[in-house]
Amino acid sequence: MASTSTSPLEVPEILRMISRFVSMKDACVCAQVCKAWTNAFVSAIWHTIDFTDHTLYELDAKILAKYGGHIRVVREMGEDTEVLVILLSKASKLRELEIDMGRKQSLAHVYDVIRRNNTTLENIDITFADKNSVFVVDALFPVSGTGATSRLTSFCFQRLTITREAFSSILKHCPSLTKLHLDDVILPSLPVGDDSGADCYQHRGVTELTAPVEQVFRVVSESEKVTSLLVHFPNLITWKFSGYSEVSIKEIRNEVTRCCPLLKSVWATTPPPLTVKLLAAxxxxxxxxxxxxxxxxxxxxxxxxxxxxxxxACTLTDPRFDDYDVVPEVENDQVEASEWIIQAIPRRCGQLEALELPYYEMDVDDIEGEEWICHGLEVLYIRIHGLNTKEKIDRAIQLWIEGRIAIKKTQMDDKDDESLLSDSQLYAVIPKCANSIEARVARHLLKFRHLQRVWFGWRIRDLKYND
Known part of the structure; x- marks a missing residue:
């Protein structure tokens, strides 16, 4: 009896797995091979609809309805025709929905899309036409009595007027929320002390808030104090703030202490003088x-x-900087500032685990001049003067990796000893006579036993090193 063998590409599970890693163009080509491949790749083709790239208006309603069940992500939906496309597709398992409601589309149709998907949506981002816009929050909630629960983990509202009762209702009916983004949202203020009722629901799952300072702390008058937005989030850990504000530092400090004792992470895009003051709060x-x-x-x-x-300690940077194919130049003012200022952070912050300042440059002489006391450093993104080509960066990284291997083999790296390696141990791996910029940088990296990820100008290098 002849034996038969099955090609891996004939196994539906393997095909579906492959479909997750191919480009849209390749997925479309693969879907035309045969019926089995069509079934395997159709989900990848329809998974994400971005209306900045897609024009689906000419598709027949039957085609939309046939494949709409595969749609999971909708981005940049705004025009009436775009809303109708999603309605005609009968998509009912959306996980992410991004809407720009400033294009005068039918709000009723937008609410229909949200209601149809309110048991599966995990992220929703809505930008309204202006601050006088009103949003029907009930569209976010699954029908009561069905046993379904909202899966929303994050939402973003921009340019909106909403009552405190409606806002509290969102928090109450969305138990999975962890992240909120509010910008230019008008919420009626509550007098200080009036924050224990139903209109001030406390959501204990929200740990990250993105909102301007003036959104969180509304200034009415010197004599009239109001409760901040922080009262809703007793377990808040991270606040990403922007904007301008006349709120006193004392008021912010008191409100953070009272409402959010776990708040320990801040991302500031406020003007520098205000950022300096806020950090003191x-x-x-x-x-x-x-x-x-x-x-x-x-x-x-x-x-x-x-x-x-x-x-x-980090600076906000272009998230694509690690994909640069060239080593970016450092601006002159950044070079001058970094010569001595930045060194104070690793020299004085003993608990530091991540130093991510990718557009600031340090001098290796300054680095070697005084010890960095952050023995537990794990992530380092900086630029070093003279280490300015791909070849030099690659060489420094390679010397570091080889040094780590050598240290492990000779058992110099005692995992019970948290102190930095001594100069004699470092010179045993990379001799003192090796005085190139690459060798000096690699010696410095070897001091940090827990260092895993570095960036010196191009390509993040992640070294999974286990003792």
């Missing part, structure tokens, strides 16, 4: 992220107020 921060151009002497001093607890 918090105690014992573990994560501080500021704008790239803000790292002045005053900002570093404000960061060092948290030196005993700081685990991560």
């Amino acid at each position: 918090f105690k014992g921060l573990t994560t501080i992220v500021v704008l790239n151009e803000q790292l002045s002497a005053e900002m570093v001093k404000a960061i060092l107020n948290h030196q005993d607890t700081l685990l991560a």
